[in-house]
Amino acid sequence: AQSVTQPDIHITVSEGASLELRCNYSYGATPYLFWYVQSPGQGLQLLLKYFSGDTLVQGIKGFEAEFKRSQSSFNLRKPSVHWSDAAEYFCAVVARNQGGKLIFGQGTELSVKP
Amino acid sequence: EPEVTQTPSHQVTQMGQEVILRCVPISNHLYFYWYRQILGQKVEFLVSFYNNEISEKSEIFDDQFSVERPDGSNFTLKIRSTKLEDSAMYFCASRVSGLASETQYFGPGTRLLVL
Numbered sequence A: 001a002q003s004v005t006q007p008d009i010h011i012t013v014s015e016g017a018s019l020e021l022r023c024n025y026s027y028g029a030t031p032y033l034f035w036y037v038q039s040p041g042q043g044l045q046l047l048l049k050y051f052s053g054d055t056l057v058q059g060i061k062g063f064e065a066e067f068k069r070s071q072s073s074f075n076l077r078k079p080s081v082h083w084s085d086a087a088e089y090f091c092a093v094v095a096r097n098q099g100g101k102l103i104f105g106q107g108t109e110l111s112v113k114p
Numbered sequence B: 001e002p003e004v005t006q007t008p009s010h011q012v013t014q015m016g017q018e019v020i021l022r023c024v025p026i027s028n029h030l031y032f033y034w035y036r037q038i039l040g041q042k043v044e045f046l047v048s049f050y051n052n053e054i055s056e057k058s059e060i061f062d063d064q065f066s067v068e069r070p071d072g073s074n075f076t077l078k079i080r081s082t083k084l085e086d087s088a089m090y091f092c093a094s095r096v097s098g099l100a101s102e103t104q105y106f107g108p109g110t111r112l113l114v115l
Helices: none
Strands: A002-007 A011-014 A020-023 A024-026 A033-038 A046-048 A056-058 A064-068 A073-078 A085-096 A102-104 A108-113 B006-007 B010-013 B017-024 B033-035 B043-050 B053-057 B065-068 B075-081 B088-094 B108-115
Touching: A002 A085, A002 A102, A011 A020, A011 B043, A020 A108, A024 A073, A033 A064, A033 A073, A046 A056, A046 A073, A073 A085, A102 B043, B006 B088, B010 B017, B017 B033, B017 B088, B017 B108, B043 B065, B043 B075, B075 B088
Parallel strands: A011 A108, B010 B108
Antiparallel strands: A002 A024, A020 A073, A033 A046, A033 A085, A056 A064, A064 A073, A085 A102, A085 A108, B006 B017, B017 B075, B033 B043, B033 B088, B043 B053, B065 B075, B088 B108
């Protein structure tokens, strides 16, 4: 069965420091992968997605993610974190059946300290 | 930029009562979804809807749940007799086509509290 694991429940980084959020997936074929961000009281906003081609994808707000098939990973990175990046981050894989539901990881809560 | 909207933003109800959560998907989108997120847990799929019928539903989506697109713009989730464990944030999402690579756009959510 398809699944997504985000090993880190909570991460704290200093403002200006680099960030990497981990995501591992289990899927039989090449997956379609997404990163969403949820700010407090807000809905889910798409940061970036991967479905083919270049394994390094760029997203909004300065985020990027790298698809590594050999490691079944799709880690999210940002070179310099801003205080406004504090939020919860969800990695997801889409099921390729007709309904196309998203299967989410548990989420990683990011705190940014000044 | 078009967006998915949801009403109400918050709803408090008594156990056993019926609730209807409303969503207005993006206008040219054809696929619609409901997800929920119990506090502290992951976002879970409930149901997908296309061409006026359910495409897929999860084990959570039992007979107490139903979805409807009553007027071509709204997309509703009804919980017939709420339970305490239905307390959660409910998200509506839509996407333009069935292609797996197409982005699902999420609404801001309705926070449901069942007392």
